[in-house]
Amino acid sequence: MDRRQRKTREAIFDAFSKLLIHNSYSQITVQEIIDEANVGRTTFYAHFPTKDDLLREMCAELFEHVFSHKPEAEPTHDFSMATGDPKTIVTHILYHLREHGRTMIILLTCENGELFQRYFHQYFHELVTLHMFRGNTRKNTIVPDDFLIDHISGSFVNLVRWWLKNQMKQPPEEIAEYFWAVIQPVV
Amino acid sequence: MDRRQRKTREAIFDAFSKLLIHNSYSQITVQEIIDEANVGRTTFYAHFPTKDDLLREMCAELFEHVFSHKPEAEPTHDFSMATGDPKTIVTHILYHLREHGRTMIILLTCENGELFQRYFHQYFHELVTLHMFRGNTRKNTIVPDDFLIDHISGSFVNLVRWWLKNQMKQPPEEIAEYFWAVIQPVV
């Protein structure tokens, strides 16, 4: 990818993030974005067909990182994802989320947060299906499997939203405990 | 309220619902709504300052009904809300939701479903705080109260979304069981 392309892409992402702090998604115009980013109108449309595509790609890039299954050496925690322990996995993800705290809160609270949440739910859904639902013999026979998975991933999204609402006061480890406390008795 | 006002208001609501089936919220124009509703442009803006206000008021009206604490005699179920039994309350709400099934699914799946969900969550949050969190001595001392309430109400919204996604196949009683199955062990 051309260096210029990366630069404009970054500039647009940054401008968009900055604007999302004060204005709401639907009220931000393409004009404002390109003014803030200092790029030409043509350039914007060359990168993103619509404003929605911009939001979509921003979400995708963020989650691609947060849910990446090969974490580099982290300064604050060095658990390996390979262990497969649910609590560890969750803690790992929460650390990544906290790194992107500001962007997260912007995307989750902007009035198009629904798109963001859908992504979030979807990524975590996949993770739950893969890692946390094997080997666990089901105690709960009342509810169907797919509902249970949906419940777990939905609860995680909710938890993170609650965490963000409270300015991420608690450390990731504690949040992971909360998650486990409401999920463990059910599976 | 003037009979003419009610009539136009109804016409606009109906037209909006009808359009939401095939087109997505943000792509629907005011022009399309007033064409479908057969009302003048001026009239629309006299009722709703913006398209968002229309969506907002539609949601509010719907939930006002669904969460109304004085249910009339229902043909399918005649539990009283006064009993205070959580499962009964939930079942009651689910019946109301099913009545408005089509409108619900439209609002929940349209790309501005976030607003709708926020309303939903908010209403149920209030209900949980009032009815389901009194007298229950907390077994779970790990998680804070406000998180627990948030978790419960969030889980209900999730459950309903899952129900809608599955074409509301299961009867409300069964859905209430699912809810209880994932919530009861936690409280």
Added chain:
DNA sequence: TTCATAACAGAACATATTGTTCTTTAAGTA
């Protein structure tokens, strides 16, 4: 039934936003 009031229709309007097309300039790559 009459009558004042308020809601509505319809057209015309300014304004703003979108997305495209062109040419020219500058940066990156081989």
Added chain:
DNA sequence: TACTTAAAGAACAATATGTTCTGTTATGAA
């Protein structure tokens, strides 16, 4: 250096928004 490709900038049509008129019609009260 020379070729290629991205970006800037201006100008454009097309469309949507929200407002302001004027005239008409339905409604509820006297």
